Amino acid sequence: MTTAPMLKIERLEKSFYMHDQQKRIPSACNTSFHVLSGRLTALVGATGAGKSTVLKAIYRTYLPCRGRIIFRTASGQSVDLATADEHTILKLREREIGFVTQFLFALPRQPAIDVVASPLYKQGISKSEGQEKAAAILRRLSIPENLWSSSPTTFSGGERQRINLARGVIGRPRLLLLDEPTASLDPRTTNDVCQMITDLKYEGTGILAIFHDPGLVKRMADDVYCVDGQKKTENIS
Amino acid sequence: MRKVLDVKAMSKIYGQGCPYCRDATGPEVNTNICRHCGSVVAIDDISFTLYEGEILGVMGESGSGKSTVAKCLYFDETADGGTAHYFDNHGQYSLFDLFNLNAAQRRWLRYRRFGMVYQNPNLGLNFGISSGGNIAERLLMNDILVYADIRKRATELLRRTEVPMDRMDDLPSQFSGGMQQRVQISKALATNPPLLFLDEVTTGLDVSVQAGILDLIIELQDRLKTSMIVVTHDLGVIRLLAGRTLVMKNGHIVEAGLTDQIMEDPQHAYTQKLVASVL
Numbered sequence: 001m002t003t004a005p006m007l008k009i010e011r012l013e014k015s016f017y018m019h020d021q022q023k024r025i026p027s028a029c030n031t032s033f034h035v036l037s038g039r040l041t042a043l044v045g046a047t048g049a050g051k052s053t054v055l056k057a058i059y060r061t062y063l064p065c066r067g068r069i070i071f072r073t074a075s076g077q078s079v080d081l082a083t084a085d086e087h088t089i090l091k092l093r094e095r096e097i098g099f100v101t102q103f104l105f106a107l108p109r110q111p112a113i114d115v116v117a118s119p120l121y122k123q124g125i126s127k128s129e130g131q132e133k134a135a136a137i138l139r140r141l142s143i144p145e146n147l148w149s150s151s152p153t154t155f156s157g158g159e160r161q162r163i164n165l166a167r168g169v170i171g172r173p174r175l176l177l178l179d180e181p182t183a184s185l186d187p188r189t190t191n192d193v194c195q196m197i198t199d200l201k202y203e204g205t206g207i208l209a210i211f212h213d214p215g216l217v218k219r220m221a222d223d224v225y226c227v228d229g230q231k232k233t234e235n236i237s
Numbered sequence: 238m239r240k241v242l243d244v245k246a247m248s249k250i251y252g253q254g255c256p257y258c259r260d261a262t263g264p265e266v267n268t269n270i271c272r273h274c275g276s277v278v279a280i281d282d283i284s285f286t287l288y289e290g291e292i293l294g295v296m297g298e299s300g301s302g303k304s305t306v307a308k309c310l311y312f313d314e315t316a317d318g319g320t321a322h323y324f325d326n327h328g329q330y331s332l333f334d335l336f337n338l339n340a341a342q343r344r345w346l347r348y349r350r351f352g353m354v355y356q357n358p359n360l361g362l363n364f365g366i367s368s369g370g371n372i373a374e375r376l377l378m379n380d381i382l383v384y385a386d387i388r389k390r391a392t393e394l395l396r397r398t399e400v401p402m403d404r405m406d407d408l409p410s411q412f413s414g415g416m417q418q419r420v421q422i423s424k425a426l427a428t429n430p431p432l433l434f435l436d437e438v439t440t441g442l443d444v445s446v447q448a449g450i451l452d453l454i455i456e457l458q459d460r461l462k463t464s465m466i467v468v469t470h471d472l473g474v475i476r477l478l479a480g481r482t483l484v485m486k487n488g489h490i491v492e493a494g495l496t497d498q499i500m501e502d503p504q505h506a507y508t509q510k511l512v513a514s515v516l
Binding site for chain 1: 288291448449451452459480481494495498501502504506
């Protein structure tokens with residue numbers, strides 16, 4: 001395992017300008033840290049400090065205002081995710097960078113097993129093979145088999161979260177971004193999820209995670225970074 | 238990642254046009270109509286690229302010019318300015334270059350390389366012949382001349398779009414709106430076009446029908462890797478289908494980017510307003 005960071009965040013800054021109110025709302029500010037392959041970095045900080053913002057900025061759901069996000073790709077190239085062109089980002093999202101958000105977004109009417117397998121279908125893997133792999137993860141996360149053909153939109157919060165997680169990890173991304181992966185889970189399933197995340201880590205995945213529970217941070221994190229966001233909003237008149 | 242379409246500074250004006258048209262219209266002045274000469278600047282300065290296998294969303298409200306973008310590229314309308322290059326295995330075509338691309342060549346591209354599904358099935362289907370016949374028509378234009386082959390292909394397409402086989406010989410007027418759209422999609426896909434335009438294809442349909450058609454489009458893109466331009470005012474459809482999106486207002490692109498970024502971190506004032514308005 002190489003020691004060069006898989007992900008280098010350098011002085012990342014993100015704020016939001018609301019045109020209708022002519023107000024700029026600051027979020028993450030002067031954020032710098034590394035993520036290494038085979039290690040889990042936990043982002044901690046008060047609610048609203050900008051932890052999810054950092055994850056979204058890496059995934060390019062948010063456009064960073066300042067700073068660099070240097071990602072070392074599978075082929076060894078360094079890409080600044082903050083300024084890379086859209087096609088590059090889409091390709092990286094397909095193969096190398098996974099993001100498990102807090103909320104599940106799924107096609108209506110799609111059975112859970114296909115929701116989980118969809119990243120594999122996009123890679124051209126057959127339906128039968130995709131479903132087989134999805135089934136393995138669903139079993140591991142204790143999703144009852146009789147639910148696999150139902151749409152996750154009918155599931156409970158905890159079940160949806162596990163579907164989201166399954167979908168996020170099935171493609172074995174090199175960099176995994178996790179936003180509160182155990183927030184709605186009971187202790188037993190939390191344990192199963194943690195075990196799965198640890199296994200991924202040992203396979204070499206670089207993981208950046210937000211855990212709401214300080215106990216989980218202690219248990220899971222190899223490195224911890226504290227996000228310190230500003231609280232004031234600025235009026236630009 | 239191969240480029241399929243490269244559009245630069247495309248424009249279309251209805252009316253005689255004048256030197257002041259450009260400045261008198263656009264999102265900053267909130268109008269498409271030039272107050273000096275009365276011409277309608279439907280689209281101006283439209284530039285974008287489309288790569289193989291990707292779905293590009295073109296989003297905007299009524300009058301934004303989004304349909305005009307598709308119509309000019311599909312040759313339903315003639316662009317007044319700009320260039321558009323289409324690339325595939327066989328070569329590179331300059332779509333608006335009337336000196337290098339004659340009417341026959343444009344027709345060839347339209348029937349062999351492009352497909353279009355309209356909001357109004359009347360535009361995409363021939364209501365005088367059966368649905369199977371509509372598909373056959375397109376196959377015939379592509380030199381698939383053996384009756385058995387045509388019938389087989391039509392059957393396969395209608396099956397994929399969940400149109401009952403025993404309705405193949407019925408007229409489109411005997412179908413519901415949703416089924417007419419499915420027949421239109423079958424027809425457009427009959428020749429596996431590398432580039433497909435979808436213009437408001439689910440607008441006005443019942444939600445369950447819409448869901449089915451969207452599922453179908455996604456499945457087709459996964460399987461066939463068709464490049465698509467999806468024109469719609471519906472943010473939900475854009476979110477489901479498009480990896481990248483253009484936001485249009487008064488004939489111009491006001492913002493372009495990854496779809497999730499446009500939805501969650503819109504930069505332009507109009508995009509922010511649009512995204513905030515969704516129920």
